[in-house]
Amino acid sequence: MMINVFECANQEKVMTSHRYVLNAGLFMMVAVLLAVTSVCMPAAGADMQAGKSAFVYQPPQRGAPQARVGGGTRGTGGDMPELQVLAPDHVGLTTKAQPRLYWYAHSPVAAHIEFAIIDDAAIDPLLEVETGAVKVSGVQHLDLADHNITLQPGVPYQWSVALIMDENSRSTDVIASGVVERIEPDKAASSRIAGSHGKDLVAVYANEGLWYDALEAISVMIEAAPADSGLVDIRASLLDQVGLQAVAEK
Numbered sequence: 001m002m003i004n005v006f007e008c009a010n011q012e013k014v015m016t017s018h019r020y021v022l023n024a025g026l027f028m029m030v031a032v033l034l035a036v037t038s039v040c041m042p043a044a045g046a047d048m049q050a051g052k053s054a055f056v057y058q059p060p061q062r063g064a065p066q067a068r069v070g071g072g073t074r075g076t077g078g079d080m081p082e083l084q085v086l087a088p089d090h091v092g093l094t095t096k097a098q099p100r101l102y103w104y105a106h107s108p109v110a111a112h113i114e115f116a117i118i119d120d121a122a123i124d125p126l127l128e129v130e131t132g133a134v135k136v137s138g139v140q141h142l143d144l145a146d147h148n149i150t151l152q153p154g155v156p157y158q159w160s161v162a163l164i165m166d167e168n169s170r171s172t173d174v175i176a177s178g179v180v181e182r183i184e185p186d187k188a189a190s191s192r193i194a195g196s197h198g199k200d201l202v203a204v205y206a207n208e209g210l211w212y213d214a215l216e217a218i219s220v221m222i223e224a225a226p227a228d229s230g231l232v233d234i235r236a237s238l239l240d241q242v243g244l245q246a247v248a249e250k
Helices: 005-053 187-194 196-207 211-224 229-241
Strands: 069-073 082-087 090-094 100-105 109-119 129-136 137-145 156-164 174-182
Touching: 005 187, 082 156, 082 174, 090 211, 100 174, 100 211, 187 196, 196 211, 196 229
Parallel strands: 090 174
Antiparallel strands: 069 082, 069 174, 082 100, 100 137, 109 129, 109 156, 156 174
């Protein structure tokens, strides 16, 4: 029996060609699967990262000196109550003419409280009011609308909360203070603010560097749903970002 060498060679070429096609097809299938996986996995990772970074506070790039004071006393008095203004350590911004100013009392105290808002360019304080004792610990606030106080744009105001431990010795006051300034947001920021609601609005405020607006927005939501741990976590994250870890952990 004669073997056709050329026929065998052709058959070998055909078989090799088929193997090449099969291998190429398999390669393409693997490539497609890897491509799909690489597209989907980053998307999922991006979503997770977005969830973590959505409430990132971006401080204004002003190079301002430290503006927050809190947690101590002006005198020496042993074991004194502690309080903290919920403000960044720089000039905090707001778009509101009458924002809420938040502070934290570590424990109830019988001492009266004095709030003051000062414009360094003015002779008299914009606000100076004394209230009753701190009955409960936790986050508290002063609503400027309740006192008919309006902030002017572009003016930094120092605001303070003082626990008056002794009316006859004000050097023992426990004092905390911060600085707030009202600004007019640019067109792009105004558009983002106007188009956002709920937690999305909190994120926009934080990303735009509007500390007081972000804090007020999330705090109002917490007041409406105090059992929502997710909202509490968002506020705690914001506080932690400005160095208020002790308050954030409460």
